[in-house]
Amino acid sequence: xxxxMTCTNDRKALAYPGFGLGLRPxxxxxxxxxxxAVEWLExxxxxxxxxxxxxxxxxxxxRADYPIVxxxxxxxxxSAEPLDVDYLGQLKALAxxxxxxxxxxxxxxxGINAHNSHDLLPLPYDAPTLDCVVDNISRVQDYLGxxxxxENPSSYVTFRASDRSEWEFLAEMAERADCLLxxxxxxxxxxxxxxxxxxxxYLGGLxxxxxxxxxxxxxxDMGDYVIDTHxxxxxxxxxxxxxxxxxxFGPVATMIERDDxxxxxxxxxxxxxxxxxxxxxMCEPHYG
Amino acid sequence: xxxRFLAGVIDDAADAELFIVDDNHVGARKRxxxxxxxxxxxxxxxxxDHFARLFAYLxxxxxxxxxxxxxxxxxxxxxxxxxxxxEFATFLGQNFPEDGELAELAAxxxxxxxxxxxxxxxxxxxxxxxxxxxxxxxxxxxxxxxxRMLNFSYNSAAIWSALDARREPPPVAELAGPxxxxxxxxxxxxxxxxxTAEEAEALDRLATGCNFINLSARxxxxxxxxxxxxxxxxxxxxxxxxxxxxxxx
Numbered sequence: 001x002x003x004x005m006t007c008t009n010d011r012k013a014l015a016y017p018g019f020g021l022g023l024r025p026x027x028x029x030x031x032x033x034x035x036x037a038v039e040w041l042e043x044x045x046x047x048x049x050x051x052x053x054x055x056x057x058x059x060x061x062x063r064a065d066y067p068i069v070x071x072x073x074x075x076x077x078x079s080a081e082p083l084d085v086d087y088l089g090q091l092k093a094l095a096x097x098x099x100x101x102x103x104x105x106x107x108x109x110x111g112i113n114a115h116n117s118h119d120l121l122p123l124p125y126d127a128p129t130l131d132c133v134v135d136n137i138s139r140v141q142d143y144l145g146x147x148x149x150x151e152n153p154s155s156y157v158t159f160r161a162s163d164r165s166e167w168e169f170l171a172e173m174a175e176r177a178d179c180l181l182x183x184x185x186x187x188x189x190x191x192x193x194x195x196x197x198x199x200x201x202y203l204g205g206l207x208x209x210x211x212x213x214x215x216x217x218x219x220x221d222m223g224d225y226v227i228d229t230h231x232x233x234x235x236x237x238x239x240x241x242x243x244x245x246x247x248x249f250g251p252v253a254t255m256i257e258r259d260d261x262x263x264x265x266x267x268x269x270x271x272x273x274x275x276x277x278x279x280x281x282m283c284e285p286h287y288g
Numbered sequence: 289x290x291x292r293f294l295a296g297v298i299d300d301a302a303d304a305e306l307f308i309v310d311d312n313h314v315g316a317r318k319r320x321x322x323x324x325x326x327x328x329x330x331x332x333x334x335x336x337d338h339f340a341r342l343f344a345y346l347x348x349x350x351x352x353x354x355x356x357x358x359x360x361x362x363x364x365x366x367x368x369x370x371x372x373x374x375e376f377a378t379f380l381g382q383n384f385p386e387d388g389e390l391a392e393l394a395a396x397x398x399x400x401x402x403x404x405x406x407x408x409x410x411x412x413x414x415x416x417x418x419x420x421x422x423x424x425x426x427x428x429x430x431x432x433x434x435x436r437m438l439n440f441s442y443n444s445a446a447i448w449s450a451l452d453a454r455r456e457p458p459p460v461a462e463l464a465g466p467x468x469x470x471x472x473x474x475x476x477x478x479x480x481x482x483x484t485a486e487e488a489e490a491l492d493r494l495a496t497g498c499n500f501i502n503l504s505a506r507x508x509x510x511x512x513x514x515x516x517x518x519x520x521x522x523x524x525x526x527x528x529x530x531x532x533x534x535x536x537x
Contacts, residue, residue, distance in 0.1 A: 046368050051433070052408030054476045074367050080290045087367050112290045116364045117297055118334075118372075119326045124289070124307075156322040157308040161289075194314075224314050227322060 013180055013212040013252075017067060017101060019272050019279075020255040021265075023059075030265040031062045037269055038066065040101060042255055045072040048098075049090045059098070068100045069213070069253075071182075074116075075105035077136045077150065078123040081112055088143050095144060102212060104149035104182045107133065107170065124159035125169040130176075137177035149212050150174070151182035154190040154219075154228030166191065167205035174210045181206065183252070184215035185242045186228065193226045199241050208249045216242055216275060217257040231260035234271060239278065246279045250286035254279060297323045298363060331359045331372060338373045339397040341451045342390065354380070354390075370405075373398065389460045392444035399436050399471035400478040406434035411531035420535075425500040430536035434473035435495075437488060441466050445482065474530050486510070487523055497536045500524075 018039030023031070030036060041062065048059050059068075074087060095103055108120035123129050141147055152170060174181055183206065192199040218232030234242075234256065246252070256271050289307060296304020297320070310316040335355045336343050343351045358379050364372050377398055381391035410416070411432050417424050443461045450457040468488040471480045483491065486507075493503055507516035527533050 046370070049368060050370065050405035053403075053405035053434070053473060055405050056408070057476060084367055109290060110367075111364075112294055114365050115294060115298065116367060117294060117323075117327050118330045118364060118369050119297075119323060121290075121293065121297070121323065156314075157316070157319045159307055160309055161307070194319075196313075225319075225322070 013210060014102060016251050017253050019276055020069070020253065021268055021272060022071075022255060022257050022259070023062065023068075024258070024262055025058075026262045027265045027268075028058045028062070031066070032058075035065070036265065038272065040067040040069060040253070040255075042069045042071050042257070043098070045070045045091060045094060045103070045105075046074050049087075049094055056097075063098060068098050070095060070098060070100040070103045071151075072103070072105040073120065074110055074118075075140065076108070076110040077105060077140070078107060078109040078129060078133050079112060079136070080109070080132065083136055083139055088140065092144055095146075102149055102180070103144060103146065104151055104213065106151045106153050107166075107173070108153050120153045122153065122155040122157055122159070124161035125164050125166055126159075126161045127163070129161075130169060130173060133173055134177045137173070137179050141177070141179065147179055149180045149182040151184050151215065152187050152191075154184075154187040154194075156194050156225065156227075158195055165197070165201075165205065167202045171205060171207050174207055179210070180212040181210050182213045182215065183211050183245065183249075184217065184257075185245055186215065186217040186219055186234070186238050186257075189238050189241055190219050190226045190228045200244065203241075203245055203248055211249050211252055214242065214245065214252050214254040215257045216254065216271075229260065230257055234274075239274070242275065243278050243282050246282035247285075251279065251283045296320055297327050300324060328356070328359060330369070331364065332356065334369050335359075335373050335376065338401050339376060339394050341397050341448050342393040344451045345393055345447065345457065346390075357383070387460075388462075389442040389444045389447060392438070392440050392442055393448055395438050396444065396448050396469070396471065396480065399438055400480065402436070403434040403471055403473040403478040406432075406473060409433055409534050412533040412535065413528050413531065417528065424535075428497040428499050428536040429494045429503075430497060430534050431491065431495045432472060432532055432534050434471075434478075435491075435532055436471050437483070437491065438469045438471060439466055440469055445469060445480065470532070472530065472532055479530075486519070490520075490523060491532075494533065 020040040020042055021038050023041040023043050043059065048055050050056065072091065106120045107123065109123060110119065110121060111117050137148065137150065150173065152166065170181060188199050188202050192202065216234045216238065217230045218234055220227045220229045220232070254275050256268050256275070258268060292301065293304045293307060295301040305316040305320055308316050308319060332352065332355045335358065336351065346354065358376055362375060366372055377391045377394035380394050384390050409432060420427070441463055443458060443463060447457040468483045469480050470483050470491065490503060493506065504516065504520055507520050
């Protein structure tokens with residue numbers, strides 16, 4: 001990672017809340033039994049877009065002690081179809097209930113013609129797609145009454161129609177839609193391996209002032225390609241890239257995202273402590 | 289483009305590969321296969337999660353075969369993955385009529401899962417009934433949103449309970465007659481129990497807005513005043529303790 005990178009500091013992001021974890025049912029009891037060493041928690045929005053019962057009861061109880069951010073997987077911001085108004089209504093109702101620090105989703109689409117893939121499907125990075133995504137983000141932000149964060153996806157294909165890089169697309173999207181970015185460091189690594197670009201080119205091409213949150217996660221290395229699985233510890237290469245991002249962007253809200261093979265909370269807190277250590281070391285110049 | 293790409297993912301349509309850059313390193317087909325695998329894996333995973341006791345009953349391999357067949361014929365039309373699988377029990381009933389316990393286990397798994405996060409509506413308990421005073425007997429009643437009744441012809445409830453307790457399930461046996469099961473959420477915990485035909489009929493009436501006066505009148509007509517009062521008092525005590533009743537108005 002020898003390439004030089006520069007950073008601007010005209011921050012447009014929200015206040016910096018520190019370090020968090022994804023809230024998963026495995027750890028409800030830990031959070032209810034006593035204070036844990038996290039400054040905030042991230043929920044998967046759809047897991048709580050339910051009529052009632054234990055999920056919302058747990059969320060309300062934990063929300064009383066921790067700030068929450070909402071992270072969705074079904075907004076389908078890149079869909080060629082109109083936004084799902086019913087989904088947006090449920091998302092807004094949850095946001096009204098939770099009063100999150102912020103709301104995020106992914107640069108992707110999830111389905112069309114009433115059929116859903118339940119996956120974060122890739123987009124071509126071209127002008128028509130950019131127009132569509134910017135328009136959709138603006139509509140969502142108007143509806144929710146707040147700026148949202150859009151996360152860079154892991155991807156496995158490149159569309160023939162793409163005429164720009166993902167980071168160029170994200171930078172223009174964020175500027176035109178006046179949204180913020182959730183930078184998944186693992187996804188940068190995964191996509192860099194899958195598409196053969198240098199992750200420093202990616203980081204260096206992003207608008208630093210709009211980066212509100214980092215995700216750190218694990219993946220599965222298949223040799224020829226890498227799959228974003230969130231079922232393993234953060235690997236050394238991603239830790240290195242995280243350090244580079246901290247050095248470039250300064251203090252950014254950071255969390256460990258684990259969705260499968262979920263370990264005891266103590267293990268995730270240890271990973272988060274490592275993130276704190278890396279950030280403290282790499283962000284020091286930003287405090288000077 | 290998105291419709292054709294999705295067809296490439298869901299139906300393995302090959303022309304989706306025309307949209308993406310091919311390469312010697314991984315190749316367009318293998319790259320698209322990652323999304324194809326993700327699609328099937330996420331739907332299989334959610335069926336495994338939603339139908340956990342059926343999964344335990346069938347085992348990984350057999351459940352996987354059944355799940356793949358269901359997924360092939362049932363695209364997801366829901367935005368939230370939690371809603372996928374609502375026709376799984378019907379699918380099993382249609383495709384495995386000789387193994388009736390499969391559809392029943394699936395229906396019980398689904399009913400309990402639906403009860404888990406059903407709407408929060410304040411249920412009637414002794415304190416609320418007391419607060420409503422004598423007027424409560426005229427109020428139209430209903431069942432809590434988490435409550436539903438299932439019709440079983442096999443000992444599927446016993447099989448489910450054994451699997452839940454990680455015990456060897458009993459052999460499948462057809463019941464002497466159909467039995468109705470009540471599934472509901474009790475203090476945030478999904479629960480079920482079997483019903484007598486009389487209690488099931490009473491709950492059917494309550495589900496359609498019957499009030500307590502009319503319910504009592506029907507019971508007296510069926511079995512005489514003395515017996516009716518005793519059985520209704522017992523039912524009411526259970527319903528109020530279990531949080532099954534709500535006011536419908």
